[in-house]
Amino acid sequence: MSAPDPPPSTALVDLLALLAYGELQAFDQMATDARLAPNLHRRAVLSEMAAAEIVNYRRLAGRLTELGVDVEAAMRPFVPPLEHYHDQTEPRDWLEALAKAYVGDGIADDFYREAALCLDSPDRELVLDVLHDSRYADFAAQEIRDAIAADPKVANPLSMWARRLVGEGLSQAQRVAVERPALTVLIAGRAADQDGIGALFKRLTTAHTARMAAVGLNN
Amino acid sequence: MSAPDPPPSTALVDLLALLAYGELQAFDQMATDARLAPNLHRRAVLSEMAAAEIVNYRRLAGRLTELGVDVEAAMRPFVPPLEHYHDQTEPRDWLEALAKAYVGDGIADDFYREAALCLDSPDRELVLDVLHDSRYADFAAQEIRDAIAADPKVANPLSMWARRLVGEGLSQAQRVAVERPALTVLIAGRAADQDGIGALFKRLTTAHTARMAAVGLNN
Numbered sequence: 001m002s003a004p005d006p007p008p009s010t011a012l013v014d015l016l017a018l019l020a021y022g023e024l025q026a027f028d029q030m031a032t033d034a035r036l037a038p039n040l041h042r043r044a045v046l047s048e049m050a051a052a053e054i055v056n057y058r059r060l061a062g063r064l065t066e067l068g069v070d071v072e073a074a075m076r077p078f079v080p081p082l083e084h085y086h087d088q089t090e091p092r093d094w095l096e097a098l099a100k101a102y103v104g105d106g107i108a109d110d111f112y113r114e115a116a117l118c119l120d121s122p123d124r125e126l127v128l129d130v131l132h133d134s135r136y137a138d139f140a141a142q143e144i145r146d147a148i149a150a151d152p153k154v155a156n157p158l159s160m161w162a163r164r165l166v167g168e169g170l171s172q173a174q175r176v177a178v179e180r181p182a183l184t185v186l187i188a189g190r191a192a193d194q195d196g197i198g199a200l201f202k203r204l205t206t207a208h209t210a211r212m213a214a215v216g217l218n219n
Numbered sequence: 220m221s222a223p224d225p226p227p228s229t230a231l232v233d234l235l236a237l238l239a240y241g242e243l244q245a246f247d248q249m250a251t252d253a254r255l256a257p258n259l260h261r262r263a264v265l266s267e268m269a270a271a272e273i274v275n276y277r278r279l280a281g282r283l284t285e286l287g288v289d290v291e292a293a294m295r296p297f298v299p300p301l302e303h304y305h306d307q308t309e310p311r312d313w314l315e316a317l318a319k320a321y322v323g324d325g326i327a328d329d330f331y332r333e334a335a336l337c338l339d340s341p342d343r344e345l346v347l348d349v350l351h352d353s354r355y356a357d358f359a360a361q362e363i364r365d366a367i368a369a370d371p372k373v374a375n376p377l378s379m380w381a382r383r384l385v386g387e388g389l390s391q392a393q394r395v396a397v398e399r400p401a402l403t404v405l406i407a408g409r410a411a412d413q414d415g416i417g418a419l420f421k422r423l424t425t426a427h428t429a430r431m432a433a434v435g436l437n438n
Binding site for chain 1: 240243246247250251253254258259260262263266267269270271272273274276277280290291294295298
């Protein structure tokens with residue numbers, strides 16, 4: 001008989017639960033955004049992408065259960081910050097919805113990818129695997145580019161919208177950082193061991209700026 | 220070289236397109252209803268079920284494309300009646316949402332099952348296959364039963380709600396029947412060849428009454 005597995009660390013449970021609830025919320029947001037689609041084809045595309053988030057949710061919830069964790073209880077602390085973010089950034093139209101997915105999920109995914117590197121196998125691979133594949137980002141980016149090409153006037157208000165998303169996202173991320181110190185220590189600890197927390201923020205910022213420029217938005 | 224396939228009949232295209240749009244709408248409705256869930260576990264269950272509808276949508280849309288049909292154009296005539304039905308029957312709480320799925324989808328599925336028998340292979344099998352599997356109905360039925368057991372007073376308003384759903388559903392079904400005569404002729408023709416249209420309605424009604432009784436609702 002092998003020794004029982006040690007209980008999972010709080011930081012690991014927090015990260016998996018944050019991601020799991022994030023997938024549920026992303027599903028909800030994309031399903032709602034699908035109604036803003038200008039035609040049935042685009043509506044179907046977005047609905048299909050929303051459905052893919054649920055497959056990821058299932059995998060994360062399955063892993064938490066395997067670790068002996070009550071999934072619902074583990075996700076609960078992340079409900080208020082994520083709901084607050086989404087309530088404060090409810091898209092008013094199709095382009096705002098796409099920009100939110102492209103900009104907001106882009107930063108979040110970059111951050112989760114950094115966090116995944118703090119985990120051991122098999123959780124590291126699981127997290128990297130469930131991060132939004134690029135299909136949705138590619139679709140959103142193309143729609144934004146086309147819209148700006150058709151009417152360059154949309155670029156400015158859309159850039160302002162993207163800045164607001166980043167601001168709201170950062171303030172909720174700070175809240176999570178304070179309320180869930182184990183997760184913060186895990187990520188900050190690895191950053192300190194490597195090239196420092198400043199370098200981590202620099203990487204996230206550089207990637208964000210490049211993403212904005214790639215679709216014609218200004219930072 | 221084999222001869223090209225004959226163009227698909229209007230009735231077949233109509234039925235596949237009606238089902239395809241129905242799946243998209245069901246996804247949308249269930250994703251919205253998931254927000255009414257009293258806890259995260261139930262919310263996740265409903266979100267997962269919503270995602271399953273999209274898999275069905277994909278299969279139906281794939282078949283229409285294979286038949287050389289423009290999926291969006293084929294679905295368009297069914298948008299107004301289905302949207303009207305859903306707008307008129309927006310659930311106000313979790314139990315109304317479940318009763319809508321259980322009662323409304325139950326009748327719709329029975330009807331589509333009858334319609335499927337008018338089709339040739341492989342479309343007959345495809346339609347039978349994508350009809351809501353019983354998982355959702357079982358889940359909804361159990362929730363309704365539990366709610367009535369916990370508080371018998373909910374049975375009456377919920378029964379009234381179910382009657383309203385049937386009424387709204389019938390009036391939109393009549394609209395489709397008038398606007399899409401090919402589909403009507405297909406279904407009525409088979410019914411006439413068998414035991415008559417009266418018998419078809421009788422089967423649908425009997426199944427509906429049994430479904431209501433099974434969860435403690437009165438007709």
